[in-house]
Amino acid sequence: MYVVRKWSVSRARFLVGLYQKFEGVLRALDALWLKIGYDRVEKPITFIEKNVKGLLFDCKMCGQCSLRDTGMSCPMNCPKELRNGPCGGVRSDGRCEVKPDMRCVWVEAYRGSQLVENSKSILFVRFPMDYRLRGRSSWLREVRKQRDKAFYEQADS
Numbered sequence: 001m002y003v004v005r006k007w008s009v010s011r012a013r014f015l016v017g018l019y020q021k022f023e024g025v026l027r028a029l030d031a032l033w034l035k036i037g038y039d040r041v042e043k044p045i046t047f048i049e050k051n052v053k054g055l056l057f058d059c060k061m062c063g064q065c066s067l068r069d070t071g072m073s074c075p076m077n078c079p080k081e082l083r084n085g086p087c088g089g090v091r092s093d094g095r096c097e098v099k100p101d102m103r104c105v106w107v108e109a110y111r112g113s114q115l116v117e118n119s120k121s122i123l124f125v126r127f128p129m130d131y132r133l134r135g136r137s138s139w140l141r142e143v144r145k146q147r148d149k150a151f152y153e154q155a156d157s
């Protein structure tokens with residue numbers, strides 16, 4: 001819902017902090033997810049993620065969440081699904097050229113990112129969409145990514 005989506009951007013700092021804590025819990029449960037099997041937990045976790053993020057961000061379950069970098073404004077709500085900034089057709093009042101009843105998701109992303117302390121990650125270039133991940137859980141993907149990163153860092157040292 002658009003009103004809730006705008007509310008979430010206004011609370012970007014709080015929601016980023018909350019997500020970091022939540023991710024810590026998910027990571028702490030990594031051994032449990034491994035024991036149960038990531039394939040088995042994917043379905044129930046995806047269901048929860050879809051509903052929670054659907055309500056707060058109009059999430060489209062792209063499977064590669066960028067909310068933390070985009071001030072809690074989901075770039076998949078852009079009619080052109082642009083993940084690296086606005087298209088150039090943004091109206092002078094900040095509204096979308098395709099859907100003038102909403103503000104450009106990137107105008108919102110900038111607003112949200114300004115509320116997040118030390119946030120420069122909106123400037124990072126994001127990879128193109130991997131459509132194979134669509135419909136899958138970004139939460140679980142992040143846990144696995146962090147585990148792999150820790151493993152390789154340990155192997156390098």
Ligand code: SF4
Nearest residue numbers: 059060061062065074
């Ligand atoms: S970036 Fe992807 S996973 Fe994150 S809220 Fe948007 S559609 Fe959902």
